Amino acid sequence: MTEADVATKAPESDAQESPIPGDTPAQTGPTMGEHCTTDRPTPAGEAPKGEVRKLGGVDVYIAKPESYPTNPSKLLLLLTGGTGLKSTNNQIQADKFADEGYVVVMPDMFEGDPAPNSTTVPDAETEGTSFLETVKLKAAETAKSFMIDMWLARHTEEKVMPLLEKVFHACEGEFADAVGNGGGIYAVGYCFGGRYILLLASERTPASTGWSGAQKPADEEAGEGQGPTKKGPYIKAGALAHATLVSPDDFEHLQVPVSLACVEHDPMFPDDVREAGEDTMSKTNVEHEVQVYPGVPHGFAVYGDYEDANIKDAQATAHEQMLKWIKEH
Template sequence: MASVQGTAVDITTEDGVADAYLAHPDDGLPHPGVLFYQDAFGLRPHLRSMADRLAGAGYTVLVPNVFYRHGRTPVFDLPEFIDPSARPEIFQQIGPVMQTLTPELAMRDADAYLRWLADSPLVADGPVALTGYCMGARLALFTAGTYPDRVAVAAGFHGARLATDAPDSPHLVVEKVTAEVYFAHADEDPSMPPEQQQLLEETLTAAGVRHRCEVYPGAHHGFTQADTATYHQEGDERHWAALLDLLERTF
């Protein structure tokens, strides 16, 4: 693993300034770019450590605070260990903020994040990778379909409501996706039930998108997040193996 440098950066968007975390190998050289989309709990020490791990494998990783319209990080006052069943007010705070990040706003921001990566001397030329967690999996799919020429590969883990009957369901952008995609579903996740998994799979297949969708047994929504009550070590290790394999094959 390469030694890693992590810094705070600011990204100018059409609607303001998004604070972000940037992690990259400490060699001053350009590396393949990864846009890392947060879960609902936001940019916090655990996500920075995940970005550091990816950077150690040879990538330049950008983790934007997608809730920047509501303030700089930390947007929410979170405990070190997040257990929403013990602290239900956490979601009472987060829910309304999530609702305000419409696909339209999120994709306007995605353009700024992708341009920032393209302009950075620490990022190799060419399309980048996306990885996203929970709500970030939705953002990854939307981004791959909205900016296909700028995305080489996209991964999403324990994504929620990826294929619904809503007019802005993420799966509706699949026909524009040119990247290879990978989705890992938790088998105990009511926000991504079997019928949605099947619709996503069928939509990706019909569109001719190179893809793999897998169900992780015994895992709950949020299984990659070690600072939460839904962490599942086996699922997390499998996620790292799948993600790093995808990136190595792509870059």
Template sequence: MEGYSSCCVQGFNWEGTPEGHETKLGEANTYVTGSNPDVAVLVIHDLFGWKFNNLRLLADHYAKEANVTAYLPDFFGGESLPFDIIADQARWGEVDIKGFIGKNTRDIRRGEIFAAAKALRAQYKRVGAVGFCFGGWAVFELGAKGVDLVDCIATAHPSLLTKEDIDKVGVPVLVQAPERDAVYTQELKDYSNKVIPTLNIPYEYHFFPGVEHVFAVRGNPKDETERKAMLRAKNSTVSWLKQWLHE
């Protein structure tokens, strides 16, 4: 289970009704929200998949506040972890994270993630990518030098990220790092801050004290520290997308 831990399934479900609709992006079932004909954002989900309400609500915010069309495709072949266990630590043991990840490795899912990005690149003038947890490694690959599929990337508490991914990034990158993260480790945080500033690309690293892995997508809105961190993460992602996707 390298690259993941029990913290990947913790958190809270948010209230709210998504405003977009379901369609297809290539072969992938996809949640779409927004109507900008020129600017798109590919949102790459965490372990709870494309139907997770919290992510759909975030996609709605990006669409409205950053003036983009946001796409949240299914990259788990119709499967996802059960939403109702998120806030029940006693049930975390029911989740076979190792087995689930074994069916959704980087090598297995890379092709369809790149296919989705290529479909957006063919249709839109500007494309960004935002990834959480599982989606973190993917946005770095999409934003690697020479790939030319996205114009900027943003990630919060990425999983499965490697130093090689960090070495290769070639587009403006926003990293949102919680204080406590067993997956995006202090070693990777330090490496990001050492290497990315040498790559001659715009880079912002935002540190979030008092919160932990998955805060940006599954924080507790009733906890003031977590609520403020979630709001800050959402706002900074919106600002990043506006800056790099709108000329």
């Protein structure tokens, strides 16, 4: 898939209602929508400052503080939405965390296969069209939704978690000073990457997850008479914004502090899932915070320009929320 397959603009009109007007079928449930797979315009004068290279055999974008390694830093993993590694906005977002003193590693979780453009045709474009043209437009929307579903089938937990493990091991080697200085690895995630913050913050067994990766069968790995080996948590603390594909079960095994920036009435992270997660975290005494932002679209916290001042303010506030959380932990 070429970079042209990934859109460069996402609308902000869906901040007003829920479900979002003009959404594809994929956006009516907890999957992915166009704000997960498209970028807002990049603010004028902004450009990435880091580099794309291999780390542990995985393509990553790396952003470092100007004073590193002379001055101590900490290691932060940034997990993106469907726009992935080559998104200019994602790279600038990584740079902003680097400006705060973090060595930021942003892995290509999709191995060169960013999400297809899910932009739909607004109702205004269908006005004045013939019935046949309207049918064709709706068919195109259905096809785009199908493409998203097929893309999700290619990027499952079984594929993504082993890739992230490679990155963790490589970071512990190349950036051992930053990992040691922070007492572990911190992580932030957006949209698709948001759910993986919960997974990385958990202690899990093969039986409690669909991810098998390259693990041996539980009886071989643990030995006779022992239970299956547990994995995780991989991070010291995590923060996530408007996650997708999250289920209540993803909160069951959390072990480290997590911060959630959520959208009010978000069809891709429904209120009932969020509330179930809050109940679980409270019952299991997991340190957490949850901030719900009204009147903003799913994907608002990903760096990019908006005309609506309320969305701009919410984006800045969510960034400060996530930054403050990892700094305090």
